[in-house]
Amino acid sequence: MTLRQTLLLLLVFHARYSFRKNDLIGNMTFANRLGSGPVVPVVLDWAVRDGTCPPTLEGNGKEIVPNGAACVSSESYCVNASHGAPGYFCNCSKGYTGNPYKKNGCTNIDECALRRSPNSTMYKNIYPCRGGTCHDTEGDYECKCNFGRRGDGKSDKGCEPVLSRPAVAVIGTIGAIALLFVLVIFLHMERENRKLRDRFNRNGGSFLKSAGIEIFTKDKLGRITNKYSCIIGKGAFGKVYKGTTDTGVIVAVKRSIIVNEDRQKDFANEITVQSKISHPNLVRLVGCCLETEVPMLVYEFVPRGSLQDVLHGNNHPLPLETRLDIAISSSEGLDYMHLQSQMVLHGDVKSGNILIDDSFTPKVSDFGTSRLMCIDKDHTNWVVGDSSYIDPVYMKTGLLTAKSDVYSFGIVLLELVTRKKARYGEKRSLPMDYVKASKDGTARQLFDEEVSSNVEENMECLEDVGKIAVQCLEEDVNNRPTMGEVRKELEKCKTQWLRSQGRANEVIP
Structure with missing residues (x-):
């Protein structure tokens, strides 16, 4: 082809396509630049004809891409011309685009942005990321697999699921069941919490809380008692457990089993009165729990156990003076209860409800089962007690009075002098047996040999205590002494006994 024909052909081509500077820059093929435009019958092949690319260098086993003199961009490389005279041309490195003949002319290609462009279909094929999320990097891009997938998102397979469809179905089913289970548990807990609130309100929680009484939650009592693992008492009323508060104080938690709606109506009033009772011979109320069907009471812990344990359990030596002190102090506690402005009856006086501390000081307990007697009442028809100690008048009439406690205490006095149940x-x-023996004059045969030992002074003291007990056991309620009178008579017995021992200076004032 002559030069004239070549120029004519270029003129015809230029008439149908207008070359631009950008046509010489970048990695996109000429056909891609044209898109759906005119078909180009002739393409102009050009190159830098003043040399060739320098030879490829090796460094540490890594190939160094050659760079021609005209390739001034730091992210460019040299390519030898394949047609015509020796020469070369420059391209931007992979992942870069721009003008390789200009300093910093090649810039990073944001493949991820191109995938989101209007021509996303074409770019998604050029820069694949299947089953993952595209993240642009300098000169390249990453395709990080989405959660639950693994592999190479840039490959033909893309990111593949970690689990197969059957496994996903199984896990989904298990997850649904677990979610349903959690929902059921939540609804159950909400129902239980509502029950706790209802019980708290029904048992006078708001009133007791405003009265300054310590309120224990059901969960806290479970923690204090180590899930009710240590039983220290058991009876018809329920069980008593040993516990330790967060501050290290040892307590006794009474867990009743008695359910009586009429009784529960007066519970708040009774607890309020008990919380105000303060006497060294009465077990102190620490607080209560109102979230149970039957409210639980928390008392101070008395370490040695009950008088019943001391007398009939371990056969611990118990001198006469100690027995007299226990009788006097116990009567003081009961007398204090009866003299309250709102009379409090115990209703279950027995040796098992008189606790003994390390110094053998008695503390009357379990008057949580007592009945609060208002000023306008003189009796009650509700009580729970040991049938071996209950006043027979109460058993016949259903009426409980202060003299009923006196009757029960008379039996405790007999236990102290005989050490019999x-x-x-x-x-x-x-x-x-004792009432009959006292009438026959054979009462001395029933006395505990440990304290009698045929010592006349001891025998006389035991007989005096026995006489007080017989008075307490009178069938006619009016003939029974008050608890205050019982206390005074017991003090006289001890005074006389001390004098007989030559200890007049210790006489009780």
Whole structure:
């Protein structure tokens, strides 16, 4: 082809396509630049004809891409011309685009942005990221697999699921069941919390809280008692557990099993009165729990156990003076209860409800089962007690009075002087046997040999205590002494005994 024909052909081509500077820059093919434009019958092949690319260098086993003199961009490389005279041309490195013949002319290609462009379909094929998320990097891009997938998102397979569809179905089913289970648990807990609130309100929680009484939650009592693992008492009323508060104070938690709606109506009033009772011979109320069906009471802990344990359990030596002190102090506590402005009856006086501390000081307990007697009442028809100690008048009439506690205390006095249980031997009754023996003049045969030992002074003291007990056991309620009178008579007994021992300077004032 002659020069004239070549120029004519270029003129015809230029008439149909207008070359631009950008056509010489970048990695996109000429056909891609044209898109759906005119078909170009002739393409102009050009190159820098003043040399060739320098030879490829090796460094540490890594190939160094050659760079021609005209390739001034730091992210460019040299390519030898394949047609015509020796020469070369410059391209931007992979992942870069721009003008390789200009300093910093090649800039990073944001493949991820191109995937989001209007021509996303074309770029998604050029820069694949299947099943992952595209993240642009300098000179390249990453395709990080989405959660639950793994592999190479830039490959033909893309990011593949970690689990197969059947496994996903199984896990989904298990997850749904677990979610349902959690929902059921949540609804159950909400229902239980509502029950706790209802019980708290029904048991007078708001009133007691405003009265300054310490309120324990059900969960806290469970923690204090180590899930009710240590039982220290058991009876018809329920069980008593040993516990330790967060401050290290040892307490006794009474967990009743009695349910009586009429009784529960007066519970708040009774607890308020008990919280105000303060006497060294009465067990102190620490607080209560109102979130249970039957409210639980928290008392101070008395370490040695009950008088019943001391007398009939471990056969611990118990001198006469100690027994007299226990009788006097116990009567003081009961007398204090009866003299309150709102009379408090115990209703279950027995040796098992008189606790003994390390110094053998008695503390009357379990008057949580007592009945609060208002000023306008003189009796009650509700009580729970040991049938071996209950006043027979109450058993016949259903009426409980202060003299009923006196009757029960009379049996405790007999236990102290005889060291026999209220029911002993072959179903023998201690009060019946002692009353009969006192009439026959054979009462001394029933005394505990440990304190009698045929010592006349001791025998006389035991007989005096026995006489007080017989007065307490009178069938006619009006003939029974008050608890205050019982206390005074016991003090006289001890005074006389001290004088007989030559200890007049210790006489009780």
